[in-house]
Amino acid sequence: MPTERITFTGHAGDTLAARLDLPEGPHLATAVFAHCFTCSKDIPAARRIAARLATMGIAVLRFDFTGLGHSDGEFANTHFSSNVADLVAAAAYLEDRGMAPDLLVGHSLGGAAVLRAATQIDTAKAVVTLGAPSDPAHVAHQFDTHTDQITSEGQATVTLGGRPFEIRKAFLEDISNQNLSKCIASLNKALLVLHAPRDATVSIENAAQIFEAAKHPKSFVTLDNADHLITNPKDAEYAAEVIASWVGRYLTLTPPAPPPGAPEGVVRVSEANPAGFLQDVNAGPFHHALADEPLAYGGSNRGMTPYGFLSAGLGACTSMTIRMYARRKNWPLDHVWVDVCHNKIHAADAEAPAGQKVDQFRRKIHLEGALTQEQRARLLEIADRCPVHRTLEQSSEVVTQLA
Known part of the structure; x- marks a missing residue:
């Protein structure tokens, strides 16, 4: 995923630091991500989404609000209100680049901010x-022991997430x-509300109030x-997958025509987690899968292995070929399914004599x-005419170039 480190001018003229995460293929739409209260653009959940x-x-443009992270x-x-104004400024920056935002994503107080800012960002x-939170004033409970001091003295230094922050009376007045x-x-x-029932910081009742106040379409x-x-990588992955599946209904994601020599388009595989082996597998904007390795091989077992995808291709092609033939002959085939097992002696790969098969696909x-x-x-014979079967049995040419 290519990333541009950029800056733009915030609501008060300060320089705000941002990352613009770009597609490795065609750019079809744009999103803005707003982080949680006193957090930053670089929290793991934001990166995965x-x-x-x-x-x-x-x-996706993710940026640090004024006075946080790397922003001035x-x-x-x-x-x-200043967070909302920063979001509007981020949208204006993107629009000036010809990338007006189609989607707004907000976490915690950033979620409340995108709800407010959305009324000012017409392209979303x-x-x-x-x-x-359904009410921005909810964040005040994080420093409620200092509320009296803030009210009487005009400000107080509070510790949030192990770091000191100065909270002023104007902040309390604004959220109230x-x-x-x-x-x-x-x-x-369109609105999608994601919330954890056991969220100890912002209770699930907030999600119910947001959902109840919204009109359809809402989810x-x-x-x-x-x-x-959302610190657990599995939870971040789930949230990312839900958002990706949902948003495809509401954004126009029309890919360009496939390049010459690739009639089925490009299948793009990119790392989802550089620390392990998890991969995002995409065939266009709507067809997504995860590839991984088993735990025993250092993976997280959150997707099929590469050989699992090979087996899936063989099984799917076999089933489709049989169905096409039976349909053409008008035969009473009610249902077909194919079990595929792959066997490979990994240690023998480098030592195998030239031409010796070390892979075996068993198909039932x-x-x-x-x-x-x-x-x-006859249908069993037809199965052997499956194009993927023929590809696996015959030699194939793999042409590789460095991008």
């Missing part, structure tokens, strides 16, 4: 929230004056046992229906 959307052709400005001078067609319900009701965009998906920051074909023995035998 951005990476997954990029595989679909969606560029004083955090003490910011509040919820869909909004996603993760663990978002927000009313998201009317904003959500007039959103006029709610539980994040099960995820924590508020199941045919249901009132077929005669002659018809069944």
Whole structure:
């Protein structure tokens, strides 16, 4: 996933630091990601969601709000309304680049911010929230022991996530004056609400209130046992996959015509986790799968192995070939399924004599229906005409070049 380190001007004229995660193929749409309260653009959940959307052709801008992360400005001078203004500025920057945002994604208080900002970003067609509060004033509970000091003295230094932050009275006043319900009701965009029932920071009731206030189209998906920051990689992967599946309904993701010499288009495989072996496998913006290795081989077992994909290709092609023939002959084939097993002695690869087969695919074909023995035998013969079968049995040419 190519990433541009960029800057743009925030609501108060400060320089905001951002990453623009770009698709490795055609650019089909653009998203903006808003991080959680006092977090940054680089939290693991943001990186995984951005990476997954990029595989679909969606560029993702994730940035640090004023005074946070690598952005300039004083955090003490910011509040919820300034976060919203930073989001609007991010959208304007993208529009100036000819990449006006189609999707807004917000985590925690960033989720509340995108709900507010969405009414000012006309190009956005869909909004996603993760663990978002229905009322921005909810964040005040994180420093409620300092509320009296902030009110009486005008400010106080509070510790959030192990770091000191200066919270001023203007921040409390700003969040207390927000009313998201009317904003959500007039959103006029597709909405996806993601929330974990056991979220100890923002309770699940907030998701219910957001969902109830919104008009259709709207969707709610539980994040099960995820924590508020979605720190578990499996939870981040699940959230990313749900968002990717959902957003395809509401964004126009039309890929260009396939390049010459590739009539079925390009299958793009990219690392999902450089620390392991997990891979995103995409054939266009809508067909996605995960490839991985078993735990015993250092993988996380979250997708089929490369040889599993080979077996799947053989099984799918066999089933399709049989169905096409039976349909053409009008034979009573009710159902067909194919079991494929692959066997390979990995240690023998480098030592095998030239021409010796070290791979074996065992294929068991199941045919249901009132077929005669002659018809069944004929369909078994037809299975051997499966194009993938022929490709595997014959030599193939693999042409490789460095991009």
